[in-house]
Amino acid sequence: MTTTSTLPARAGVGLKAEHYGDIVSGWPDMGFFEVHAENYMGEGGAPHRYLEAIVGRYPLSLHGVGLSIGGEGALDKDHLARLKKLIGRYKPASFSEHLAWSTHDTGYLNDLLPLPYTEATLDRVCGHISEVQDALGVRMLLENPSTYVLFEESTIEETEFLARIARRTGCGLLLDVNNVMISAVNHRMDPFAYIDRFPTDLVGEIHLAGYDETTDSAGDRLLIDTHGSAVRPDVFDLFIHTLERTGPQPVLVEWDNNVPAFAELAAEAARVDAALDAVRHKPVAAQ
Amino acid sequence: MSVEGWQARFAGAVLDPEAPVPGGVGCVRGEADPLRFAVYRNNVHAGLVSALLAGFPAVARVVGEAFFSSMARAYVAQAKPRSPVMMFYGEDFSDFIAEFPPAAGLPYLPDLARLEYLCTQSYHAADAAVLDMRALAEIGEADLAETVLRLHPAARLLASPYAVGSIWSVQRGGQGRKVAADRRETVLITRPRAEVRLTVVPEQDVAFIEALNAGATLGTAAEAALAADGRFDFGRALAGLCALGAFRGKDGA
Numbered sequence: 236m237t238t239t240s241t242l243p244a245r246a247g248v249g250l251k252a253e254h255y256g257d258i259v260s261g262w263p264d265m266g267f268f269e270v271h272a273e274n275y276m277g278e279g280g281a282p283h284r285y286l287e288a289i290v291g292r293y294p295l296s297l298h299g300v301g302l303s304i305g306g307e308g309a310l311d312k313d314h315l316a317r318l319k320k321l322i323g324r325y326k327p328a329s330f331s332e333h334l335a336w337s338t339h340d341t342g343y344l345n346d347l348l349p350l351p352y353t354e355a356t357l358d359r360v361c362g363h364i365s366e367v368q369d370a371l372g373v374r375m376l377l378e379n380p381s382t383y384v385l386f387e388e389s390t391i392e393e394t395e396f397l398a399r400i401a402r403r404t405g406c407g408l409l410l411d412v413n414n415v416m417i418s419a420v421n422h423r424m425d426p427f428a429y430i431d432r433f434p435t436d437l438v439g440e441i442h443l444a445g446y447d448e449t450t451d452s453a454g455d456r457l458l459i460d461t462h463g464s465a466v467r468p469d470v471f472d473l474f475i476h477t478l479e480r481t482g483p484q485p486v487l488v489e490w491d492n493n494v495p496a497f498a499e500l501a502a503e504a505a506r507v508d509a510a511l512d513a514v515r516h517k518p519v520a521a522q
Numbered sequence: 523m524s525v526e527g528w529q530a531r532f533a534g535a536v537l538d539p540e541a542p543v544p545g546g547v548g549c550v551r552g553e554a555d556p557l558r559f560a561v562y563r564n565n566v567h568a569g570l571v572s573a574l575l576a577g578f579p580a581v582a583r584v585v586g587e588a589f590f591s592s593m594a595r596a597y598v599a600q601a602k603p604r605s606p607v608m609m610f611y612g613e614d615f616s617d618f619i620a621e622f623p624p625a626a627g628l629p630y631l632p633d634l635a636r637l638e639y640l641c642t643q644s645y646h647a648a649d650a651a652v653l654d655m656r657a658l659a660e661i662g663e664a665d666l667a668e669t670v671l672r673l674h675p676a677a678r679l680l681a682s683p684y685a686v687g688s689i690w691s692v693q694r695g696g697q698g699r700k701v702a703a704d705r706r707e708t709v710l711i712t713r714p715r716a717e718v719r720l721t722v723v724p725e726q727d728v729a730f731i732e733a734l735n736a737g738a739t740l741g742t743a744a745e746a747a748l749a750a751d752g753r754f755d756f757g758r759a760l761a762g763l764c765a766l767g768a769f770r771g772k773d774g775a
Binding site: 273274276277278279280281282283284300301302303306307308311313314317336337338339340341342343344345346348349350351383384385386387388421422423450451452453455457459 | 570
């Protein structure tokens with residue numbers, strides 16, 4: 236089985252259909268591109284035409300949103316087959332999915348929904364990840380979620396839950412720093428302490444994005460994971476702290492809603508590349 | 523674990539706007555917080571509605587965003603996606619619209635939705651070579667009548683009692699031009715390069731393309747077309763369809 240990720244320790248951005256033209260006409264300097272696997276599960280046409288051209292020049296991060304790894308039900312074999320076909324065709328430098336669920340008896344709900352952290356769900360998730368890795372022939376990265384609620388039945392702290400999954404299945408971890416900030420604010424945790432607890436030796440990629448802010452029924456701050464703006468300053472500070480622990484990593488800037496002009500997205504990636512350069516000249520903090 | 527586990531309770535409450543926060547779901551203060559749970563409920567519903575909006579922009583323009591949202595929400599309530607491949611969500615949205623009483627005043631709306639779904643299918647259809655004029659010219663005149671031309675995998679045909687092709691192009695173009703809807707149109711969707719293209723088939727060519735679509739030889743299709751409309755011009759119709767990329771060529775040619 237391959238390593239979890241061969242992405243370069245540089246900034247990358249999500250590949251958006253509205254930017255296809257900009258990218259193929261200018262071939263910008265970019266560490267890698269990321270696609271949501273589900274958007275490339277048609278048979279042909281423009282999406283594959285552009286992706287084919289782009290993977291000829293850049294490493295690709297294949298990011299799934301639909302496997303429902305955190306769910307109680309069996310994995311969708313048809314969906315695994317579609318993923319296997321994509322991986323065979325594009326040979327991505329990494330494949331990642333979420334610690335979340337999206338499918339239930341009623342159908343596919345198109346959102347990343349939360350799960351309780353118990354010994355039972357840990358076993359279930361590990362079983363699903365082993366099945367995914369066996370079916371796809373790759374070691375995957377599992378991403379920490381952003382959450383708005385807590386389950387009373389949870390008995391395992393999230394970073395421990397992730398670390399135990401990774402150590403048992405051999406998968407790597409995708410550390411979404413925006414998700415850490417969102418969950419930390421929403422559940423009154425210290426986001427820096429979360430990063431310090433995180434098993435940074437298992438990290439194969441970092442995600443950054445923008446969040447929105449509202450308040451809950453008690454008037455407490457409630458951060459919402461929207462991917463609709465530039466990375467917020469507090470998340471960028473947390474990212475710098477993260478890099479000091481992980482060392483340089485592949486870093487994806489996610490901007491999926493209110494998608495800006497490509498130049499603005501590239502400028503956000505350049506800001507990340509500058510932070511990666513800065514950390515290259517600093518020693519990694521002791522674990 | 524109880525028969526109805528945490529996931530079934532969560533899914534049930536996410537899908538039912540009237541349901542309370544499911545048992546066992548709280549927040550850092552301990553108690554259940556309806557506004558926090560509502561984030562998930564809104565994400566699920568808004569996400570599915572915006573997927574439909576992305577797939578049916580002309581329908582949305584015709585009815586306006588508020589009407590579209592309420593129609594889409596009603597559809598979402600009864601038809602969840604069956605797979606995570608969201609671009610193909612809304613396969614039977616047109617049938618739903620046909621039975622949606624508030625849309626009854628716009629009888630062409632279901633066919634407009636059908637047309638948009640066919641466009642989505644065309645956009646994502648398998649790649650294949652397009653039969654060009656040169657390859658067509660290579661078919662000897664003696665063989666032409668017996669030749670069966672296969673439609674390109676990205677080609678789609680919709681015959682409607684309404685002028686849905688014209689309505690589509692006005693809505694997509696954002697022009698305010700009025701279209702008389704009560705006029706039958708047959709629309710051919712092709713993808714000559716990566717872009718999807720819609721063409722209203724000239725009336726005299728409709729029987730020809732329909733026969734070809736059904737697998738008829740060029741000769742049989744031409745006879746059917748001439749019988750249906752004396753204005754049919756075989757050479758012009760065939761060259762026109764060929765230029766639109768309607769037919770599949772030899773791969774690697």
